[in-house]
Amino acid sequence: QKEVEQNSGPLSVPEGAIASLNCTYSDRVSQSFFWYRQYSGKSPELIMSIYSNGDKEDGRFTAQLNKASQYVSLLIRDSQPSDSATYLCAVKKFRGGSQGNLIFGKGTKLSVKP
Amino acid sequence: GAVVSQHPSRVICKSGTSVKIECRSLDFQATTMFWYRQFPKQSLMLMATSNEGSKATYEQGVEKDKFLINHASLTLSTLTVTSAHPEDSSFYICSARDQVDEKLFFGSGTQLSVL
Numbered sequence: 001q002k003e004v005e006q007n008s009g010p011l012s013v014p015e016g017a018i019a020s021l022n023c024t025y026s027d028r029v030s031q032s033f034f035w036y037r038q039y040s041g042k043s044p045e046l047i048m049s050i051y052s053n054g055d056k057e058d059g060r061f062t063a064q065l066n067k068a069s070q071y072v073s074l075l076i077r078d079s080q081p082s083d084s085a086t087y088l089c090a091v092k093k094f095r096g097g098s099q100g101n102l103i104f105g106k107g108t109k110l111s112v113k114p
Numbered sequence: 115g116a117v118v119s120q121h122p123s124r125v126i127c128k129s130g131t132s133v134k135i136e137c138r139s140l141d142f143q144a145t146t147m148f149w150y151r152q153f154p155k156q157s158l159m160l161m162a163t164s165n166e167g168s169k170a171t172y173e174q175g176v177e178k179d180k181f182l183i184n185h186a187s188l189t190l191s192t193l194t195v196t197s198a199h200p201e202d203s204s205f206y207i208c209s210a211r212d213q214v215d216e217k218l219f220f221g222s223g224t225q226l227s228v229l
Contacts (some may be wrong), residue, residue, distance in 0.1 A: 034218070043120075043207045043220040044158070088157065090218075101148065102218055106157040 003027065004091050006105035014113050019076040023089030026070070030052050032092035033065060034102065035074045039085045047087075048074065079112045086110070117141055118210050120221025122147045127198055128229055134194045137208030146209035147191040148218070149183065152205045163192040198228045
């Protein structure tokens, strides 16, 4: 099982709709979770971080964390064409040689159609 | 927000030459910086962790003699791709971890093309 898994997509939603991006992780004791947005040919930029179970809202973005299910999601409300990008889920590694480093999923490509 | 500067943004070189990429944290100190490689349509793959004042820690399968990392100060890490070959062509990205919190900030990336 991969450490961080995401559906590669592409996920296509109409403008104004809610986009839902999902991520699962394998290390049950992980504590820190991050969502990054990456436009094609550019480096990732941090959108949200979440550390506790429940929801965390920031503008049009809501991160949801369920540690019991080892599941973290990102909701984008009122999706805009400019939201079209690849969204990377990252989990801070708790065990092993790279402890403390972030492990990235492969990313979900989101396409928002006007 | 925190800014990480990476230079150059694009480099084209001949096979056998060496290429140096710089990564600077502009408004915060970073004892730890990371170097990633990303092939087209693939995720970020961590290559090595750069620690200020000590040797870098390389991930399994990454040749330390080929990818030389130097972290001479709290704001600068360099990655040198030695004797580059076409298979080293990739998008190289650095990141720096803010000492105040756990957030990771990325440089703008370097597209390396080896002819």
